[in-house]
Structures are given as structure tokens and as C-alpha cells.
Amino acid sequence: MAKKQTPQAIRGTQDIFGAEAEAFAFVVETFERIRKLYRFRRAEMPVFEKTEVFARSLGETTDVVSKEMYSFLDRGDESLTLRPEFTAGIARAYLTNGWQQHAPLKLATHGPLFRYERPQKGRYRQFHQLDAEIIGAGEPQADVELLVMADHLLKELGIHDVTLHLNTLGDGESREAWRAALIEYFRAVEDELSEDSQERLEKNPLRILDSKDRKDKPFLADAPKIDDFLSEEARDFFAQVTAGLDAADVKWVRAEALVRGLDYYRHTAFEFIPDEDSASAAALGSQSTVLGGGRYDGLMETLGGPITPAVGWAAGIERLAMLVGERAEEPAADAIVVVEDNSSEALKSGQFALKALRAEGLSAEMISSGSPRKRYDKAVKKSPKHIITFDEMGYGMGQDEDTDPRIFDALPFLK
């Protein structure tokens, strides 16, 4: 008989535990708290959707759609996909549930996303994001509010060495004109570009701008600038966003080369990136973006909805948790109840004590295994604030003068 093999976890998934799990929870709890301060409403969406929801809204040629989605046929032969991001599903929910009636609608959610990528530091196949969106608001103040909230969240998490990198992609027309100019510019020197960039030229020319390849660098400086293609309105819109940020005292830097990977973005695009050589930069490895998003005024139309302006962002919970660092697990127990043996009287007293302590709001747990001799040692190792023992007669033995008075409230017979 061959030995039974224990199945392995799926590649790129993680089992989080202990201090790491506490950091994860801290990020989510902080987000929940902040989101209420800004009056974003909570939403829950399905983890999977029809494949077209993502294919249409993200753009067929994007990496996410073309090679990173977990898509499968269900038993009814329908192509479904595990969500690779939140926005498309939220847009679909907005359209199919008549949420237009609530517009402008401020929504917040968080949960798992799935992308078939090669795992590495800060990058997983099942990962988690926080997400905030404002749907049905076309004014720059919506962008500002979202950004201020993002900045606030990071501060509350204790992350101070991350800065907002901001850009505008202009409205649809500006973006198209710029894109065309970029293609023309880079096509002229196509042979001298890196292999990656030659490919990007076809699929996503904007991406060439933030190429790190040496071969591309010489051409970057003189590439067409979005600012030269911005319409009057687009320019004004961006000015209002930056003015709002300044008024709210959110630090930002202009990042002309910053573009977003997904097709639906217009106007504001941004990423919060660790400052160079900072502790956060080191903690994140090569994954630099911790929170990113932008305006996606064109998205609703791609899903057959009415023209609906919207802005949003998402932040990687794992990445934020890395910046937060390990969080101590719950502090030591208020009390540990040791039953000296498993006689019925000792156990009975022990259970009674546990219930009374917890009712008093004191954290407590029992130790009832191991040799009688070692039980106390086990309790000591957990370094609780108090240890209460019960012997085979069911008599409890209490503590010294420093004992928390609540212990005596719960267990008056301890004296």
C-alpha cells in the first residue's frame, strides 16, 4: 500500500496564520473604519461572473484578460471567470440591480481576486484587495475624495513612506490622440526598442513610457507628452483634482509616464508607490504599487449601460499587510485555568470558572491535558496575566494582591 499523499495547496495561494493574519485583519478593519468615515456603503459581489463581464470591460488585449484569467465552463457550458479585479463586477452589479437610483453611489468592498500569474513576493494567484468606487459622479471632487480617503487610510495604517503618483490620461479623445502620436513616434525607432516594447507598440503603446529597459530609455524623454494633447476640459479637470488634493494636504507628485494597465481608464490615473530606498520599498520587493486606480468614465458603456462617469481604486491587502509588518497576536490571556487532573470535580469547577471569567469580559482558556506535573508549566509558558488552578476536590486556588479585581468579581470564592 502506497502511503497517502497529502494534497498540496494550489500554487500561488496562501494559508495565513498568526501575526501575519493579524496584520491582514488590521488592514481590513482599518479600511472598514475609514470607509464609514467617508460614508462609503458596503457591497458584496459574487466571486465569479460571466467571462464577458471582464473580457469586455478590461479589454481583450490586456494581459489580465488574454492570459491571466481563471476561466472555465460550468455544467451548463457557460464560460465563467473568477474575478481578476473588482471594478467590472461592480459595474455589472450597478447596471443589473438598478443601483443608478442611488447615484452618485459610493461603494466599498474587499475580498479575494484571482489571477493566473507567476507567484512572487507580493503577488499571488489568489490575492485580496480593498476597493472603493464612486459611480455616477463626473466631477473632479469625486476623484479628490477618493484620493484623500486613500491617503488617510495609509496614514491610519501607519504607512508614511508611500507617495501618491498622479497623472491624467485626458478624456477619450485626448487619450486617443496621444496614443496615436506615441505609436507614430515609437514606430520610427521601432528596431531600436527592446523586444518587450516592440510588442507593446502593438498592444499597449502607453506602457512603453514606463519601460525600465535601457534600450528604451533614450527615446522616452522626447516622446509625446499627454499634456500637449489635453483638451481644455481635460486640463481644467486635472487642475481641479490637484487643487483639491493640495487643499486637503495630500502630497502628490506628477508622474507623466504613469498609465494604467486596463483599457477603461480616462482622466485621473494614480498609484501610491513607496518612496525610493524607504522601508516600504524594501518590504515590497519589486512590486511597487500598493494602491492604484483612476477614472473610468467609459466602462459602463462597454457593458451596455448608459454613459456613467466613475472613479475608483483598489489596494492589495497582502501588500499593505507587508508594510504594516507583523502585528502581535492577541495579548496574553487574562487568565488561564489549570485543572490539576481530569477528575469530574476539577473539570466542573474549571468550566464554571471559564464561563464566569468570560462573562466578566476576561479572556481565558483552560489547560487540561498532559501530565499533572506539566500542566502548570504549560500555563506559565503562555505567560497569562493570571493562572487559576483547581484540584481534584474542585477547590480553586487564587492569586496574590496584584490580582485583577475582576477575577474576584467572576470567582468570589477564590477569596
Place this chain on the structure above:
RNA sequence: GCGAUCGUAGCUCAGUUGGUUAGAGCGCCGGUUUGUGGUACCGGAGGUCGGGGAUUCGAGCUCCCUCGGUCGCCCCA
């Protein structure tokens, strides 16, 4: 998808140029000691050395394949 690197007990790791029953510390279990205390000592359980194949008289150590981890590229949160 491409590249680098790693994979020995629950954890952290040793394992000499391939050679008899694979080791340590910590943890766990038990015993002794101590006795208002996380002491010390003794003992025990636990590894088909990620998986498969090849070379060899003989492989944890060599080669190939595969699966994972880690770190880059790409992309992204």
C-alpha cells in the same frame, strides 16, 4: 510566458570526494528533579531526505523530468 535559486523530522538547519541502521537544537509526549512556578536531567514519538526516472555494486549527495517555495523580468494591487 522567460530567467535565477532552493526543497533533509512540526520548526531552524548539519549531513565530509556517493559507502554500513540519516543527525542536532527547538517544539511535542512521558519520567525524575524543582516546588508559586517559564529550572535541570533522562527517555520517547516523529523523516521511504518534495515526487518520478536514470547512472552505479551502492545516491540525501551525480544526471534528466516533474511539482512546489523564494527572488527577478513581464504584468499588476
